Amino acid sequence: ENLYRITGWGEPYFSINAAGHVTVSPQADHGGALDLYELVKGLRQRNIGLPLLLRFSDILADRINRLNAAFARGIARYRYPNTYRGVYPIKCNQHRHIVESLVRYGTPYNFGLEAGSKPELMIALAMLQPQENPEPDQQNQPLLICNGYKDREYIETALLARRLGHRPIIVVEQVAEVALAIEISRNLGIKPILGVRAKLSTQGMGRWGISTGDRAKFGLTIPEMLTAIGQLRQADMLDSLQLLHFHIGSQISSISVIKEAMTEASQIFVQLAKLGGNMRYLDVGGGLGVDYDGSKTNFYASKNYNIQNYVNDVISAVQDACVAAEIPCPVLISESGRAIASHQSVLIFDIVATNDINPPLPKVKAKDHAILRNLMETWETITVDNYQEAYHDVEQFKTEAISLFNFGYLGLKERAKAEEIYWACCRKILQICRQQEYVPDDLENLEVNLASIYYANMSVFQSAPDSWAIDQLFPIMPIHRLDEEPTQRGILADITCDSDGKIDRFIDLRDVKSVLELHPLMEIEQEDAPPRVEPYYLGMFLVGAYQEIMGNLHNLFGDINVVHIQMNPKGYQIEHLVRGDTIAEVLGYVQYDPEDLLENMRRYCEQAMEDKRMSLEESQLLLENYERSLLQYTYLKPTSGIHTS
Ligand code: PLP
Numbered sequence: 001e002n003l004y005r006i007t008g009w010g011e012p013y014f015s016i017n018a019a020g021h022v023t024v025s026p027q028a029d030h031g032g033a034l035d036l037y038e039l040v041k042g043l044r045q046r047n048i049g050l051p052l053l054l055r056f057s058d059i060l061a062d063r064i065n066r067l068n069a070a071f072a073r074g075i076a077r078y079r080y081p082n083t084y085r086g087v088y089p090i091k092c093n094q095h096r097h098i099v100e101s102l103v104r105y106g107t108p109y110n111f112g113l114e115a116g117s118k119p120e121l122m123i124a125l126a127m128l129q130p131q132e133n134p135e136p137d138q139q140n141q142p143l144l145i146c147n148g149y150k151d152r153e154y155i156e157t158a159l160l161a162r163r164l165g166h167r168p169i170i171v172v173e174q175v176a177e178v179a180l181a182i183e184i185s186r187n188l189g190i191k192p193i194l195g196v197r198a199k200l201s202t203q204g205m206g207r208w209g210i211s212t213g214d215r216a217k218f219g220l221t222i223p224e225m226l227t228a229i230g231q232l233r234q235a236d237m238l239d240s241l242q243l244l245h246f247h248i249g250s251q252i253s254s255i256s257v258i259k260e261a262m263t264e265a266s267q268i269f270v271q272l273a274k275l276g277g278n279m280r281y282l283d284v285g286g287g288l289g290v291d292y293d294g295s296k297t298n299f300y301a302s303k304n305y306n307i308q309n310y311v312n313d314v315i316s317a318v319q320d321a322c323v324a325a326e327i328p329c330p331v332l333i334s335e336s337g338r339a340i341a342s343h344q345s346v347l348i349f350d351i352v353a354t355n356d357i358n359p360p361l362p363k364v365k366a367k368d369h370a371i372l373r374n375l376m377e378t379w380e381t382i383t384v385d386n387y388q389e390a391y392h393d394v395e396q397f398k399t400e401a402i403s404l405f406n407f408g409y410l411g412l413k414e415r416a417k418a419e420e421i422y423w424a425c426c427r428k429i430l431q432i433c434r435q436q437e438y439v440p441d442d443l444e445n446l447e448v449n450l451a452s453i454y455y456a457n458m459s460v461f462q463s464a465p466d467s468w469a470i471d472q473l474f475p476i477m478p479i480h481r482l483d484e485e486p487t488q489r490g491i492l493a494d495i496t497c498d499s500d501g502k503i504d505r506f507i508d509l510r511d512v513k514s515v516l517e518l519h520p521l522m523e524i525e526q527e528d529a530p531p532r533v534e535p536y537y538l539g540m541f542l543v544g545a546y547q548e549i550m551g552n553l554h555n556l557f558g559d560i561n562v563v564h565i566q567m568n569p570k571g572y573q574i575e576h577l578v579r580g581d582t583i584a585e586v587l588g589y590v591q592y593d594p595e596d597l598l599e600n601m602r603r604y605c606e607q608a609m610e611d612k613r614m615s616l617e618e619s620q621l622l623l624e625n626y627e628r629s630l631l632q633y634t635y636l637k638p639t640s641g642i643h644t645s
Pocket residue numbers: 089092147247249250251285286287288335336337338339545
């Protein structure tokens with residue numbers, strides 16, 4: 001458990017059972033725990049290929065319940081005289097089944113949606129249930145927060161949605177949007193509810209810390225806000241300005257940043273009210289973090305607060321400012337995406353092959369070249385007292401061996417022997433290093449240099465783009481064999497032919513480690529066939545936010561199979577199965593017509609047969625393979641695995 005820190009990041013949803021398998025308990029009060037390994041085996045038997053993404057809708061429901069319960073507790077604790085109306089930012093994961101589930105699970109809390117673009121606005125308008133007879137000031141209705149760049153149609157559509165019975169709030173992100181909103185509202189005769197997004201001077205932290213500050217992409221500076229207020233006052237529409245919004249970036253690791261932002265935003269809110277704004281809503285944006293490494297610290301892959309701490313700080317800061325200024329406390333809105341959507345999705349993939357540096361130790365004879373004898377002598381004498389010195393010796397001997405080879409004094413076989421002894425020495429030194437509390441700096445790379453490569457049947461670019469693009473850490477671990485010591489140390493290489501398609505940074509306590517503890521692949525002897533490799537399944541957890549939509553088709557590895565699982569008293573049921581792309585589909589995305597391709601292939605085969613370069617059987621086999629492949633998944637099918645060393 002400690003190796004993978006599952007109790008840190010997994011609670012309360014993921015743990016390990018007595019069989020050494022990862023289990024999923026979607027809702028703490030549900031009682032049941034689903035064996036992830038058995039689930040994957042069951043799905044494989046239904047012919048659902050790997051890699052696959054499991055989505056647990058009960059986890060999604062639990063996340064919404066938790067966030068709303070935390071606000072309810074905070075509001076009760078501080079006797080806050082208003083309500084909370086959360087919205088889900090669609091950008092975080094736009095897939096229909098997710099938005100549908102969110103709307104369904106959010107209904108008891110009047111949970112709304114946030115759109116960051118015109119396409120997302122169109123989703124929100126059609127997915128949220130409008131109120132038939134909304135009262136003008138009714139708070140009992142999900143909100144529709146309209147963010148992002150807006151053109152005339154965006155604003156018109158959002159305004160007209162009020163007639164349907166929606167409650168859209170148009171958040172001004174650029175000053176020019178104010179004039180446009182005034183004009184369109186006059187033309188349509190519909191009064192808007194407007195908000196402004198502030199560029200706070202509070203800086204977020206880490207990778208997403210650039211979402212605030214004067215040069216941030218979105219929002220209005222204080223002088224720009226004053227301009228907007230002037231325009232609204234002149235148009236006699238200042239009462240339309242009802243909301244202040246800010247977003248200081250995603251994955252805020254430190255509670256102090258949230259406190260600081262809340263203090264600044266609350267003061268801006270109060271000042272806007274004093275200037276005549278009809279301020280009723282404060283929208284604190286996203287940023288609520290996810291503890292990816294389970295360390296509960298302000299390390300960028302973690303967070304040093306829980307949901308309740310976050311909520312309490314939001315509530316108390318606004319209340320303090322409003323009470324002091326004697327203005328009414330606003331409805332509180334948050335746009336938490338990552339904290340709601342991450343936990344529900346688990347990526348499962350298999351290992352198709354491994355490669356490690358573990359050559360046998362060659363024999364060295366008295367007549368062999370001195371460099372080989374030196375290397376062997378070093379190997380024989382490595383001890384805990386001299387391992388650091390021995391490491392430097394073997395490094396030097398290896399460099400010398402290569403020079404000797406380059407000058408023609410060593411043959412290929414001798415160079416091979418030199419390399420084999422070198423790696424054997426490194427292994428012996430590494431074994432000693434692992435027993436030490438402190439590893440000398442110059443030996444730190446040994447672990448990585450000797451790590452096995454585990455070839456993972458997936459594309460990092462498709463399924464975990466943030467791991468490649470911004471070095472985000474996700475918890476990764478085997479989902480079975482956890483009652484067995486993982487004797488190997490490995491990195492993961494995906495099946496794209498891009499050397500960036502690898503994962504060599506893994507969670508550690510408040511840190512990053514460069515190798516993951518893994519099990520050796522188990523080979524099962526078969527008669528008349530190469531040994532079969534027992535499937536070895538790994539899970540990448542907390543991947544429900546942002547990864548799916550940002551994934552790309554690098555090397556034409558397409559969308560993966562997605563299975564929605566719902567728990568029930570008897571176990572589980574498959575709510576939805578969304579099949580991943582076939583090869584024909586991904587070829588279509590890049591404008592190939594699979595029929596045309598097949599036709600070309602047929603012609604080439606005919607020609608080859610006519611020229612007697614190919615037999616009829618060969619041509620049939622090739623065309624059958626080609627045609628069948630078009631309808632297949634873009635990832636590898638399980639075959640006998642390959643293990644090389
Ligand atoms: N609101 C806005 C305006 C955003 O840009 C984002 C994403 O960065 C979010 C909300 C969601 O943030 P998070 O996923 O950190 O909750």
